[in-house]
Amino acid sequence: MKANTKMKTRVVKQPAPVAPAKTQDTGEAISMDEVWIEGGRKLRGQVPVSGSKNATLPVLTATLLAPGIYRFTNVPALKDVSTMLELLALFGVKSKRDDGHALYVDSTNAHNAEAPYELVKTMRASIYVLGPLLARFGEARVSLPGGCAWGPRPVDLHIKGMQRLGAEVEIEHGYIVARCKKLTGAYLPFEISSVGATGNLLMAAATAEGETIIDNAACEPEIEALAEFLTSMGIKIDGIGTTRLTITGTPRPHPADAAMIPDRIEAGTFLAAAAITGGDVEVTSVEPRHLDAVVEKLEEAGAEVTVHERSIHVRAPERLNPLRVTTSPFPGFPTDMQAQFMALLSVARGTSTITDTIYADRFTHVAELQRLGADIRVDPSLSGAPVMATDLRASAALILAGLVANSETKVSRIYHLDRGYERIEEKLQGLGAAIRRVRA
Ligand code: EPZ
Numbered sequence: 001m002k003a004n005t006k007m008k009t010r011v012v013k014q015p016a017p018v019a020p021a022k023t024q025d026t027g028e029a030i031s032m033d034e035v036w037i038e039g040g041r042k043l044r045g046q047v048p049v050s051g052s053k054n055a056t057l058p059v060l061t062a063t064l065l066a067p068g069i070y071r072f073t074n075v076p077a078l079k080d081v082s083t084m085l086e087l088l089a090l091f092g093v094k095s096k097r098d099d100g101h102a103l104y105v106d107s108t109n110a111h112n113a114e115a116p117y118e119l120v121k122t123m124r125a126s127i128y129v130l131g132p133l134l135a136r137f138g139e140a141r142v143s144l145p146g147g148c149a150w151g152p153r154p155v156d157l158h159i160k161g162m163q164r165l166g167a168e169v170e171i172e173h174g175y176i177v178a179r180c181k182k183l184t185g186a187y188l189p190f191e192i193s194s195v196g197a198t199g200n201l202l203m204a205a206a207t208a209e210g211e212t213i214i215d216n217a218a219c220e221p222e223i224e225a226l227a228e229f230l231t232s233m234g235i236k237i238d239g240i241g242t243t244r245l246t247i248t249g250t251p252r253p254h255p256a257d258a259a260m261i262p263d264r265i266e267a268g269t270f271l272a273a274a275a276i277t278g279g280d281v282e283v284t285s286v287e288p289r290h291l292d293a294v295v296e297k298l299e300e301a302g303a304e305v306t307v308h309e310r311s312i313h314v315r316a317p318e319r320l321n322p323l324r325v326t327t328s329p330f331p332g333f334p335t336d337m338q339a340q341f342m343a344l345l346s347v348a349r350g351t352s353t354i355t356d357t358i359y360a361d362r363f364t365h366v367a368e369l370q371r372l373g374a375d376i377r378v379d380p381s382l383s384g385a386p387v388m389a390t391d392l393r394a395s396a397a398l399i400l401a402g403l404v405a406n407s408e409t410k411v412s413r414i415y416h417l418d419r420g421y422e423r424i425e426e427k428l429q430g431l432g433a434a435i436r437r438v439r440a
Pocket of ligand 1: 155
């Protein structure tokens, strides 16, 4: 990544709005407004952060768990929140905002229904209704989320977890169809840390009989907030904030109120905006401990960062130092800040590298940054997947690729390999490879 400072932009008032266009992939009505930015100004001053989108969405679905009235504050006024309320309305959940950021939700007359593809395809987080529906009604029909530009985003952990709690789960015509007489607590070891699956199974386990343990659980602040909200609904959860959550189900959770945590990604985006302009900005209404990894990288890049109780102040130099950034689950560097830091580093000194270990292909923004003159090269990275050997040497090639791929590669039809390699996995183990033979 080489430095580039030639950006030109302008902020102007939009003419009368035209009829919203429809997106190709979801057919959803979307606004075609644009933002025009004139570059070259250092950002200065204070900016408050709104409530967290990714904390609000699962908490709203948790209202399906117990009939009654809920009052939420610091709820961000965002499209995704409206979409979630639209989805919950299909289940008979009423909602009313009383002013900008407070929201009443009434799930007294909630009933079971289907989470339709038309809505789910516009927002993957819709899958968060699966756990609460199963827990409350013993049945759920939820559309699979559909494709994503960042490569495969499976929901296998959600489904496997529901099955371990005793639900029968089928995929029928693109829908997850789950049924259970009653859910029973179980041990749920996650192969990989998943925010969505942790949240969904936390809610499913809420009314399950007995204890559920989620091992290698995600401990993102949004999951911590969900677990604390479920606790205030009367569900006993131990290990909040750690990767091992123990949930003791209760047959009758009760409604509760909650204030949404600040949006750490919005806060991180403002910190990056200050840094990219060489500005002096205080981001307020934040929870600083949620941004340790981002602050650490800004300081490493040469910005002066002062952390206060509820705000973070960044003073940035003209040009930042290069960085090596690798995303990972919380408390690591968030993948949701990867694109913003790519913009930041495209105008820093020297060459920086960014590795995304969560979404191997989350680089759709590169081409657009290059259009602005950024010098970015995407190094091909392999991501683990089930693959099939087709002949002797091809199987050796798949093994080699598996040695450098992110996450696990499963090579089948290795009878090809055994024709020409004697105990290759043992020999590679001797060299430190994480490789093993799995008997069929
Ligand atoms: C949440 O998505 C966030 N969305 C994402 O933020 C964020 O990028 C992501 O967590 C990672 O931090 C919301 O909270 C609504 P995951 P989620 O399950 O839950 C794989 C934004 O910008 N995986 O933690 O979908 C998956 O493919 C959004 O606000 C499985 O393999 O993410 C990915 O590689 C974008 N099987 C990794 O785990 C599963 O069953 C992490 O995904 C589930 C996930």
